[in-house]
Amino acid sequence: MASTLEWLECSRCRSASDARALQGLCRCGGVLLARYRLDEAARSLTRESLGGRPPTLWRYAEVLPGSAQPVSLGEGWTPLLEARFLAASVGVDQLWIKEESLNPTGSFKARGMSTAVTMARALGAKRIALPSAGNAGSAAAAYAAVAGLAVELFLPADTPAPFRLEAAAYGATLHLVDGDIVDCGMRVRAHVDSAPGWVDLSTLREPYRLEGKKTIGYEIAEQMGWDLPEVLIFPTGGGTGLVGVWKAIEEMEQLRLLQNRRRPRMVAVQAEGCAPIVRAFREGAPAATRWIDPHTYASGLRVPAAIGDQLILEAIRESKGTAIAVSDEEMAAAQLEMARGEGIFAAPEGGATLAAARKLVADGWIRAAERVVLLNTGTGLKYPRIPGLRVP
């Protein structure tokens, strides 16, 4: 069960970078993708071999970086819950929720930080910095604590208090920035450039957060008997969930793990107040442009510009998927429906996937017989309010 990581490929110019050194973006500005010796991996990573492996994302060690010495808090292998009440309410026969709030630090960001901090430590980093809307920051802080790395976070000044409290508890240094996450990212770059030894762990600006996130795809496949559903719905900010799972599907095909070659249709959900990917998808554009004045209470979706925009749009289009925006009111109503119907207190981003499923069934894009998986990316516990819910 050794890692078969071999090299890093630029998603834009296809040139190779060395996986034995810390890498950011390609010289051309493209996102780097981890590539493995999949023929070798396929010999030990088989359906049968997985039975006896640990219940964490590290069970897929062959196709992960740094798996000899992982920085782990037990992330991954979250439940795939069948949501019978919601299926009936939305109008499909079968609906599942991948329950990512059960990860360490309460969100799927733990997956990416486990692999990224593993590689940062393995390649000699002592200090990491990143921008965050909340969950990435607290996850980075937790894994940096385990790995013994210093961490500096740049957060929008209006990031809800529970996120800041959690990150501070783990020992992170917090900088509050007057602006959105793109402004925070610029502050991180200035910080990293001015002081040697800092590693930038921003979304898709290093290759390994994506590798942790992709394991959601391996898990859904394994949990469904290697028969992927027809539709996968992702709340989309920076897009690592969607892009990572798309990468996992391609790898699983080469590893001959899947039952059939029909791929799921990938759906990106954004907030009406910040929907750059939805806009670009509708316009048929290859890339997105920055969204001005982004607003939504789903802080993970308040990402006005994503460096992986082209990869997100490619995955949606290649899969014959779609991109859809929902309002904060629809998200809030869906959050309550998930809580009251299924006992899951989802983050607003998780609620957004249910609101999107409802719309897509209503307009016939999803048919009743198709199997749908929603990603609940995080817990609702860190958000101070749900619009419209009065609490005594």
Ligand SMILES: *Cc1c(COP(=O)(O)O)cnc(C)c1O
């Ligand atoms: C970060 C985050 C998202 C957006 O994730 P991406 O895969 O980067 O688009 C969605 N939901 C929650 C709860 C998040 O923390």
Ligand SMILES: [Zn+2]
């Ligand atoms: Zn390149």
